Amino acid sequence: MNKIVSAEFLAADIKRFVVEAPKIAAKRKAGQFVIVRIDEKGERIPLTIADSNKDQGTITIIVQGIGKTTKEINSHKTGDYFLDVVGPLGKPSHIENFGTAVSIGGGVGTAIAFPTAVALKEAGNHTIVINGARNKDLVILEEELKNVADELYITTDDGSYGYHGFVTQKLQELIDSGRKIDFVLAIGPIPMMKAVANTTRPYGIKTVVSLNPVMVDGTGMCGGCRATVDNKTVFVCVDGPEFDAHLVDFELLTKRNRTYNQNEKVALESHLCAIDKAFFEAVKTETIHQ
Amino acid sequence: MPPLTKKERMQIPRQPMPEQPPLERNKNFLEVNLGLTEELARMEAQRCLQCPKPVCIDGCPVGVQIRDFIQLVSEGDFLGAAAKIKQDNALPAVCGRVCPQEEQCEVKCVVGVKHDPVAIGRLERFVSDYERETIGIRTPAIKPKTGKKVAVIGSGPAGLSCAGDLIQLGHDVTVFEALHEVGGVLIYGIPEFRLPKSIVKAEVDALKSLGVEFQTNAVIGFTDTIDELFASGYNAVFIAVGAGLPYFMNIPGENYNGVYSANEFLTRVNLMKAYKFPEYDTPVFDCKDKNVAVFGGGNTAMDAVRTAKRLGAKNAYIMYRRSEKEMPARLEEVHHAKQEGIEFVFLTNPLEFLGDENGWLRSVKLQKMKLGEPDASGRRRPVPIPNSEYITELDMAVVAIGNGSNPIIQKTTPDLSYNKWGNIIVDEATMKTSKKGVFAGGDIVSGGATVILAMGAGRTAAKAINNYLNNTEAR
Ligand SMILES: Cc1cc2nc3c(=O)[nH]c(=O)nc-3n(C[C@H](O)[C@H](O)[C@H](O)COP(=O)(O)OP(=O)(O)OC[C@H]3O[C@@H](n4cnc5c(N)ncnc54)[C@H](O)[C@@H]3O)c2cc1C
Ligand SMILES: Cc1cc2nc3c(=O)[nH]c(=O)nc-3n(C[C@H](O)[C@H](O)[C@H](O)COP(=O)(O)OP(=O)(O)OC[C@H]3O[C@@H](n4cnc5c(N)ncnc54)[C@H](O)[C@@H]3O)c2cc1C
Numbered sequence: 001m002n003k004i005v006s007a008e009f010l011a012a013d014i015k016r017f018v019v020e021a022p023k024i025a026a027k028r029k030a031g032q033f034v035i036v037r038i039d040e041k042g043e044r045i046p047l048t049i050a051d052s053n054k055d056q057g058t059i060t061i062i063v064q065g066i067g068k069t070t071k072e073i074n075s076h077k078t079g080d081y082f083l084d085v086v087g088p089l090g091k092p093s094h095i096e097n098f099g100t101a102v103s104i105g106g107g108v109g110t111a112i113a114f115p116t117a118v119a120l121k122e123a124g125n126h127t128i129v130i131n132g133a134r135n136k137d138l139v140i141l142e143e144e145l146k147n148v149a150d151e152l153y154i155t156t157d158d159g160s161y162g163y164h165g166f167v168t169q170k171l172q173e174l175i176d177s178g179r180k181i182d183f184v185l186a187i188g189p190i191p192m193m194k195a196v197a198n199t200t201r202p203y204g205i206k207t208v209v210s211l212n213p214v215m216v217d218g219t220g221m222c223g224g225c226r227a228t229v230d231n232k233t234v235f236v237c238v239d240g241p242e243f244d245a246h247l248v249d250f251e252l253l254t255k256r257n258r259t260y261n262q263n264e265k266v267a268l269e270s271h272l273c274a275i276d277k278a279f280f281e282a283v284k285t286e287t288i289h290q
Numbered sequence: 291m292p293p294l295t296k297k298e299r300m301q302i303p304r305q306p307m308p309e310q311p312p313l314e315r316n317k318n319f320l321e322v323n324l325g326l327t328e329e330l331a332r333m334e335a336q337r338c339l340q341c342p343k344p345v346c347i348d349g350c351p352v353g354v355q356i357r358d359f360i361q362l363v364s365e366g367d368f369l370g371a372a373a374k375i376k377q378d379n380a381l382p383a384v385c386g387r388v389c390p391q392e393e394q395c396e397v398k399c400v401v402g403v404k405h406d407p408v409a410i411g412r413l414e415r416f417v418s419d420y421e422r423e424t425i426g427i428r429t430p431a432i433k434p435k436t437g438k439k440v441a442v443i444g445s446g447p448a449g450l451s452c453a454g455d456l457i458q459l460g461h462d463v464t465v466f467e468a469l470h471e472v473g474g475v476l477i478y479g480i481p482e483f484r485l486p487k488s489i490v491k492a493e494v495d496a497l498k499s500l501g502v503e504f505q506t507n508a509v510i511g512f513t514d515t516i517d518e519l520f521a522s523g524y525n526a527v528f529i530a531v532g533a534g535l536p537y538f539m540n541i542p543g544e545n546y547n548g549v550y551s552a553n554e555f556l557t558r559v560n561l562m563k564a565y566k567f568p569e570y571d572t573p574v575f576d577c578k579d580k581n582v583a584v585f586g587g588g589n590t591a592m593d594a595v596r597t598a599k600r601l602g603a604k605n606a607y608i609m610y611r612r613s614e615k616e617m618p619a620r621l622e623e624v625h626h627a628k629q630e631g632i633e634f635v636f637l638t639n640p641l642e643f644l645g646d647e648n649g650w651l652r653s654v655k656l657q658k659m660k661l662g663e664p665d666a667s668g669r670r671r672p673v674p675i676p677n678s679e680y681i682t683e684l685d686m687a688v689v690a691i692g693n694g695s696n697p698i699i700q701k702t703t704p705d706l707s708y709n710k711w712g713n714i715i716v717d718e719a720t721m722k723t724s725k726k727g728v729f730a731g732g733d734i735v736s737g738g739a740t741v742i743l744a745m746g747a748g749r750t751a752a753k754a755i756n757n758y759l760n761n762t763e764a765r
């Protein structure tokens with residue numbers, strides 16, 4: 001059981017948790033993740049370690065509620081518990097002083113890229129952060145990133161805040177302005193990562209993405225997380241999650257991540273039904289009490 | 291009743307195992323075999339000739355005192371029989387169910403020369419179930435505490451049996467398990483219908499009551515390295531991490547949706563209880579009315595195909611590249627699978643999986659094989675028959691062709707010696723590795739083998755670890 005020390009929404013459906021996990025806090029490196037199970041019947045959900053505090057023995061995770069379990073996670077509050085937290089899993093990010101490094105985060109990918117951006121900065125890189133969101137309300141970690149980045153660009157798809165456009169447009173502008181870019185990290189929705197890979201490919205800029213396949217054990221035992229990189233099958237949980245963006249088969253990843261769409265709809269619907277029912281019950285008792 | 295003569299004993303037929311009717315059980319996850327009754331067990335025990343030289347024991351990797359325990363069964367002293375088995379086998383309720391008896395103890399039984407051999411496994415199962423269900427699993431006395439601490443990595447049969455022996459010898463034992471549940475393959479691999487999880491839990495609870503500590507969610511290598519375990523006060527380490535790295539066939543289309551490794555399919559269903567989806571959150575491919583093929587011929591393949599059938603598959607095939615005779619699965623499982631309506635396609639090898647534009651498996655291209663010369667394993671090698679390719683429609687496929695060794699320990703413990711397959715190299719007599727204070731056993735040493743061999747390795751290691759700890763060389 002791991003206690004939630006604090007829980008707060010950063011944006012609608014995106015919540016930050018600080019969780020007790022002393023061993024993981026002591027060991028984790030940028031780019032690694034944990035697997036969380038909320039209760040006996042729960043799925044095992046991989047989540048990146050966004051930050052940690054060794055002295056307090058806590059790790060930070062930032063969760064976007066997109067399906068049944070992530071929504072359930074986000075209904076947890078300060079003082080609640082997660083049943084299991086295991087980690088740190090996966091290979092740490094490969095960090096070195098590349099020169100100028102651009103860290104691109106899209107949506108909750110901003111949170112996943114955050115620790116690596118910090119590590120890139122600490123390694124001496126001139127660190128540019130591009131933080132993309134659909135609109136102003138979904139922009140997260142702006143303050144935190146300001147403290148890390150040498151340059152910070154916020155982009156919104158609808159122009160409601162910062163630069164109007166996609167992260168790749170901003171990236172292209174930077175490249176076109178003649179800046180020498182030595183390394184790009186891109187984490188976010190698959191189409192975004194693919195677009196970044198396509199943007200940097202013609203220039204031969206070393207580009208790394210963090211893949212998010214469906215996982216079960218996270219220890220290399222099941223092979224469910226396999227992806228194709230450089231025409232070879234990899235197990236993302238142990239061989240990654242970070243890979244050379246120019247070698248990843250994004251098509252395959254997109255398709256494989258849809259494996260359980262039908263099942264997940266069922267799960268989400270029955271979950272929402274349960275919530276509706278609880279709400280209905282609550283209304284009923286309240287009415288009776290009046 | 292005067293004792294029966296040898297001839298009379300030989301005339302008693304092998305007693306049938308009561309089981310769920312095939313067409314009922316292939317729709318549920320309850321145990322297939324219901325277990326012998328007291329009467330059946332005593333009758334079966336009468337079939338044993340009480341040989342002066344019980345050759346059956348030579349067939350058991352841990353040397354269970356088969357003749358003596360069967361004698362106690364025939365006398366009706368079931369608890370005495372259970373205790374007798376426990377002297378050599380820490381997990382008899384498990385082994386009685388899953389040992390390949392037809393290749394081990396029972397193949398040696400002299401009754402088997404002319405008749406069916408004595409059902410040693412079923413008797414073993416009977417007495418250990420009897421003990422658990424009547425007085426509960428008896429726990430042995432514990433020697434005075436030595437103050438020494440041992441870390442066991444992995445909670446499969448090797449780890450559990452080693453932990454059980456070491457705690458009895460007075461050492462403190464912590465078992466570290468990567469998953470959220472304890473039991474290794476017994477929990478995540480072998481299905482409920484063959485080995486109820488409550489039996490594994492009861493064994494684990496017995497170890498807990500003896501004082502063995504379990505730390506789940508601890509991936510050694512990541513959560514702590516082996517050197518960190520030593521630094522935090524452990525005096526010895528036993529590595530029993532199993533052979534958990536699924537092999538794929540490396541044929542085109544293997545990453546289509548609907549193609550699983552057996553490990554993933556079985557883990558989803560057993561460990562994560564996907565057969566109870568959506569009550570449990572983890573989904574698995576919906577097999578209902580679908581065509582499913584499992585590639586392989588071992589126990590894992592049988593477990594996967596029978597699981598798919600239970601999840602509602604219309605056609606559930608075993609596709610195996612050799613013939614029935616070469617299949618490594620337990621005989622009973624093959625027999626049960628056939629009864630349950632599993633279709634066996636022998637001498638057939640997949641060449642390519644074919645899918646649709648959304649990435650879903652739709653069919654498989656197969657090639658017919660014939661048997662050629664024996665290979666290194668002594669089994670006849672399958673050779674492709676030219677121009678025999680054909681295509682079969684398929685919605686789900688499970689690859690069950692074996693497991694390699696998981697690389698986590700290897701990557702994080704470079705100062706251990708490994709062979710070219712990534713198995714840890716040990717001294718067979720002591721399970722000692724090349725690293726001081728570190729022992730290893732079970733599938734991580736032998737490659738995918740059996741529960742009883744893993745358990746035996748755990749016990750051998752426990753003895754050696756005890757010697758090591760009582761010796762001054764220990765840190
Ligand atoms: C290494 C790794 C690190 C991750 N880090 C984070 C993180 O820090 N914060 C965070 O919010 N999420 C993270 N994810 C994604 C997160 O694990 C998934 O969002 C979660 O498993 C979905 O579970 P669910 O039951 O809520 O949704 P489901 O009901 O399972 O799925 C809902 C929808 O999401 C899609 N989906 C399913 N699995 C994934 C997946 N793994 N990634 C993306 N989409 C998926 C499905 O196609 C479906 O349409 C990470 C994933 C990986 C593999
Ligand atoms: C589906 C299936 C059916 C089988 N059927 C039979 C049968 O009928 N009869 C038979 O005799 N044998 C059978 N076997 C084989 C038998 O189960 C194995 O030989 C046996 O379980 C091996 O035991 P073990 O203790 O070495 O490892 P395992 O049982 O594999 O246990 C290893 C444990 O270590 C954990 N682990 C791995 N890495 C780490 C780490 N870094 N840190 C912490 N923990 C870790 C794993 O999660 C696992 O729980 C079957 C195997 C499978 C897969």
Ligand code: SF4
Nearest residue numbers: 350354385389394395
């Ligand atoms: S442990 Fe297995 S091989 Fe040994 S006697 Fe029992 S069933 Fe037979």
Ligand code: SF4
Nearest residue numbers: 338339341346399400
């Ligand atoms: S060989 Fe058969 S008959 Fe002889 S003691 Fe063993 S089980 Fe009994």
Ligand code: FES
Nearest residue numbers: 218220222223237
């Ligand atoms: S999640 Fe099972 S192998 Fe990666």
